Amino acid sequence: MSRLLGDTLPDDLVAELDGTGLAGKVGQAYLLVTSDEDGMPRPCMLSAGELLAVDGRRVRVALWAGSRTSANLARDGRALLCHVAPRKVVYVRGRVQTLDAGPDLDLDCFELEVGSVESDEHHGMPVTTGITFAVEGEDPAAVVATWARQLARLRAAT
Structure with a gap:
């Protein structure tokens, strides 16, 4: 059963999404859920290079430009961010607004205000693994460099 923690991100999640130490965050995945026009859920997997906790009440999101998730956020303005890790599951619900990150970034940017x-913890039955991904066929350092550029633009977005 889920337990309400409040309306602020846990400190450890803010630290995970603070845009620092990106090389150590390759592989961690987060799930963003929106609703399609017909009301069906639309999941979107994101990395630490696409999420930036501005503080405990705001998370910025960078998505592929023109994606269905972007369209859903622009239309509906609501989202659920899920973090699944060993012994920890956190659900963040909130309202979303569009951000302008500049014309040279081919991403749609948003800010989630935590509601x-x-x-979600089950004593005696803990989550043992999180949602993860691998970088195949590409240099992880190049991925981290791309993330750093994206996050810098997210930080500066208005």
Whole structure:
């Protein structure tokens, strides 16, 4: 059963999404859920290079330009961000607004204002692995460099 933590991100999640130490965050994945026009859920997997916790109440998101998730956020303005890691599951619900990150970034950018944060823990039956991804066929350092550029633009977005 989920337990309400409040309306602020846990400190450890803010640290995970603070845009620093990106090389150590390659592989960690987060799930952003929106609703399509017909009301069906639309999941979107994101990395630490596409999310930036500005503080405990705001998370910025960079998505592929023109994606269905971007369209859903622009239309509906609501989202659920899920973080699944060993012994920790956090659900962040909130309202989203569009950000302008400049014309040279081929991404759609948004800011999620945290409305509620819940934790889902089952004593005696802990989550043992999180949602992860691998970097194949590309240099992880190049991925981290791209993330750093994206996050710099997210930080500066208005």
